[in-house]
Amino acid sequence: MRLLMVEDEHDIQAFLQQALSEAGYSVDVAPDGRAAEALAKANTYDILIVDLGLPDQDGITLITRLRQMGVLAPVLILSARRSVDDRVRGLEQGGDDYLTKPFALAELLARLRNLLKRNAPQGSELTRLRVQDLELDLLRREAIRSGQVLQLTPQEFVLLEYLCRNAGRVVTRSMILDKVWGMRIQPDTNVVDVHIYRLRGKVDSNGQTPLIRTLRGVGYVLQDR
Amino acid sequence: MWATLAFTFGTLVVFIFLDRFVANDIQRRSDAWLSGEVEVLGDVAERTPNDALYGRVVGEVAELASREVPEKGASQQPENDSVFFIQTARDGSLKLWVGAGDGQSHLQAIQASQLAASRPVSIHVRGYAVPFRVASDSMGDGGRVYLGLSERDQRRVILNLRIRFFVLWLSIVLLGFAIVFFTSRRTLSHVRNITEAASHIGESDLKLRVPTSSRNDEISQLGDTLNRMLDRIENSVNQLHTITGSLAHDLRSPLTAIRGKLETSLASHDADHAEPIVSAIEELDRLTDFLNKSLDVAEAKADALRLHPTNIDMDELLRSTIDLYEPSMNDRGIRLRLHSAAPVHIVADEGLIHRMVANLFDNELKHLPSGCSVDIYLQSQEGEAKLIVRDNGPGFDAEVREHLFTKAVKGRRSSGHGLGLAFVDAVVRAHAGKVSADNLSSGGARILVSLPMAAHEADRMPTAHAS
Numbered sequence: 001m002r003l004l005m006v007e008d009e010h011d012i013q014a015f016l017q018q019a020l021s022e023a024g025y026s027v028d029v030a031p032d033g034r035a036a037e038a039l040a041k042a043n044t045y046d047i048l049i050v051d052l053g054l055p056d057q058d059g060i061t062l063i064t065r066l067r068q069m070g071v072l073a074p075v076l077i078l079s080a081r082r083s084v085d086d087r088v089r090g091l092e093q094g095g096d097d098y099l100t101k102p103f104a105l106a107e108l109l110a111r112l113r114n115l116l117k118r119n120a121p122q123g124s125e126l127t128r129l130r131v132q133d134l135e136l137d138l139l140r141r142e143a144i145r146s147g148q149v150l151q152l153t154p155q156e157f158v159l160l161e162y163l164c165r166n167a168g169r170v171v172t173r174s175m176i177l178d179k180v181w182g183m184r185i186q187p188d189t190n191v192v193d194v195h196i197y198r199l200r201g202k203v204d205s206n207g208q209t210p211l212i213r214t215l216r217g218v219g220y221v222l223q224d225r
Numbered sequence: 226m227w228a229t230l231a232f233t234f235g236t237l238v239v240f241i242f243l244d245r246f247v248a249n250d251i252q253r254r255s256d257a258w259l260s261g262e263v264e265v266l267g268d269v270a271e272r273t274p275n276d277a278l279y280g281r282v283v284g285e286v287a288e289l290a291s292r293e294v295p296e297k298g299a300s301q302q303p304e305n306d307s308v309f310f311i312q313t314a315r316d317g318s319l320k321l322w323v324g325a326g327d328g329q330s331h332l333q334a335i336q337a338s339q340l341a342a343s344r345p346v347s348i349h350v351r352g353y354a355v356p357f358r359v360a361s362d363s364m365g366d367g368g369r370v371y372l373g374l375s376e377r378d379q380r381r382v383i384l385n386l387r388i389r390f391f392v393l394w395l396s397i398v399l400l401g402f403a404i405v406f407f408t409s410r411r412t413l414s415h416v417r418n419i420t421e422a423a424s425h426i427g428e429s430d431l432k433l434r435v436p437t438s439s440r441n442d443e444i445s446q447l448g449d450t451l452n453r454m455l456d457r458i459e460n461s462v463n464q465l466h467t468i469t470g471s472l473a474h475d476l477r478s479p480l481t482a483i484r485g486k487l488e489t490s491l492a493s494h495d496a497d498h499a500e501p502i503v504s505a506i507e508e509l510d511r512l513t514d515f516l517n518k519s520l521d522v523a524e525a526k527a528d529a530l531r532l533h534p535t536n537i538d539m540d541e542l543l544r545s546t547i548d549l550y551e552p553s554m555n556d557r558g559i560r561l562r563l564h565s566a567a568p569v570h571i572v573a574d575e576g577l578i579h580r581m582v583a584n585l586f587d588n589e590l591k592h593l594p595s596g597c598s599v600d601i602y603l604q605s606q607e608g609e610a611k612l613i614v615r616d617n618g619p620g621f622d623a624e625v626r627e628h629l630f631t632k633a634v635k636g637r638r639s640s641g642h643g644l645g646l647a648f649v650d651a652v653v654r655a656h657a658g659k660v661s662a663d664n665l666s667s668g669g670a671r672i673l674v675s676l677p678m679a680a681h682e683a684d685r686m687p688t689a690h691a692s
Contacts, residue, residue: 009478009481009482011478011479011482011485011486012478012481012482012485014482015482015485015486015488015489016485018489019485019488019489022489053474080474080477080478081474100477101477101478101480101481102477102480102481102483102484102485102509102513103481103484104484104488105484105485105488105489106488155548177549181545181546181548181549182545183545183546183549183579183583184576184579184580185576185579185580185583186514186517186518186580187583187586187587188514188584188587188591188645189553189587189590189591190553191549191550191552191553191590192549194552194553194556195549195552198552216503216506216507218488218506
């Protein structure tokens with residue numbers, strides 16, 4: 001996967017490049033808009049990361065220009081501003097995504113994967129999900145582990161389905177809130193954790209291999225191996 | 226108002242004084258004429274032979290006398306009864322009479338009053354409503370002459386004068402009232418305009434200014450002063466924006482870098498050494514959260530939240546929020562109940578309303594002791610969506626309640642940074658709503674949030690029920 005990162009801060013460049021390389025991306029770095037345009041003209045990228053606060057131009061202007069140049073790859077926007085302005089929302093609806101600084105690396109990687117998946121051709125609609133010995137029947141809204149039907153509330157089923165669809169990948173609390181409850185909030189309290197504990201109590205009961213793992217400071221992962 | 230009353234009474238006193246002065250002056254003038262004339266007539270009576278001519282001479286004089294008084298009404302009457310002349314003999318019997326009637330009643334009245342002084346006095350004569358002013362003089366033969374002038378004309382003059390004074394006074398007072406009424410109404414309407422304009426400022430736009438007029442009066446000076454003040458406020462708010470904006474950027478970039486480095490180093494450490502790194506990341510996230518909330522509250526307080534309004538069903542929003550919070554509440558032994566019968570639509574920024582409601586729930590979750598319950602009520606009332614969050618816990622601390630929404634406060638038992646309710650207040654205000662909090666007499670706290678409902682919601686509701 002070729003990735004173009006447009007970011008002027010050296011510190012952020014450095015660790016992002018390292019983390020993204022470790023995650024399997026081949027990363028090109030552009031420190032400003034002009035360099036980004038030159039690189040985008042010379043190469044074809046699968047995905048872009050664009051910081052809004054660039055030294056020579058506004059990130060939105062750059063994205064608009066890249067789109068005019070025929071760059072179709074999805075863009076993950078990084079913003080230091082909390083209140084997201086209309087133009088970013090517009091881009092978000094057009095298939096791109098944004099992340100405010102500071103962010104968890106896991107969240108960045110998860111969102112990149114989501115963007116790539118969105119762009120990838122969709123396979124046939126799944127009716128069953130299978131992760132190790134856990135099986136989800138999406139039509140009957142039923143979860144079965146080791147032949148035992150789990151007694152889940154509808155909300156717990158949605159949460160488990162989301163974890164299964166992202167099996168083996170980290171999902172953060174804010175991603176869970178966004179995708180499962182449709183809320184972009186940062187609760188002061190551990191409401192998401194309580195849901196996960198309850199779900200874990202039902203999924204990983206009586207001495208079975210724990211499926212749901214907590215990554216402190218990052219989020220959760222449903223282990224697929 | 227008081228000034229107008231004082232003005233009314235002041236002019237009344239001035240007019241009464243003028244009236245007295247004019248009346249006295251007329252009296253004095255007629256008295257002086259009477260005294261002079263009676264002397265002349267006495268002389269004439271002594272020297273003129275007592276023949277037919279005598280009567281005519283005195284008649285002429287009497288005629289003249291009646292002309293002395295302006296506004297004379299006697300000319301319309303066939304007989305001039307406003308003036309009389311009496312000459313008496315030594316024994317006091319009537320020697321000569323000029324005037325209307327036979328003069329007997331006049332003489333009787335004069336004799337009854339024992340008129341002696343040369344100064345004129347008022348004498349009531351039977352048959353006449355108005356007294357006569359009578360002057361007398363003694364003659365060489367021991368008799369006396371009397372000249373009488375009816376006070377009727379004099380009174381009429383004074384009455385006319387009084388009527389004019391009264392009309393004048395009334396019109397001055399009415400004019401005064403009218404002027405005061407219209408000028409104060411005009412002034413007040415200016416003030417009202419300024420008040421109205423000032424109340425819109427900040428709600429929507431700090432760029433608005435109060436109306437000013439070109440006139441250089443106190444009101445326009447007030448407007449100018451307010452506008453100068455608004456200039457300064459706008460500058461301060463703009464500075465705040467610049468500062469928060471750059472603060473956000475300046476802090477976020479290093480935070481991002483630090484967090485990223487910690488996370489990458491986490492991957493290269495084994496689990497035993499990971500613990501301090503993980504707790505550093507968690508501390509960093511708390512710091513970020515605090516920074517975000519502080520900036521939100523600061524921006525909201527400065528009316529600088531950017532709103533992206535959409536139609537939201539509060540009923541649905543509350544249900545999904547309760548879904549999210551219920552397990553946590555149950556874990557802490559808190560019961561959560563929703564009392565909402567129908568969808569209540571508002572037009573608001575969904576993200577902000579989500580966070581506002583989440584803050585209310587977080588607040589309950591953090592402060593309520595185990596075994597308590599929270600009741601959420603949602604109603605539509607008079608074009609407003611009313612959200613009531615009621616609990617049966619210990620209620621708000623007295624010292625905290627005072628400024629629950631105004632700044633970052635937290636009770637003694639509180640964890641967190643106390644920005645939650647300040648943020649609730651800021652968001653509700655940004656949506657032209659109201660929020661209040663009180664302690665219930667039955668124990669427990671209540672927070673009431675009212676937000677304006679979506680337009681023409683009232684029309685839509687019944688059809689929504691019918692379908």
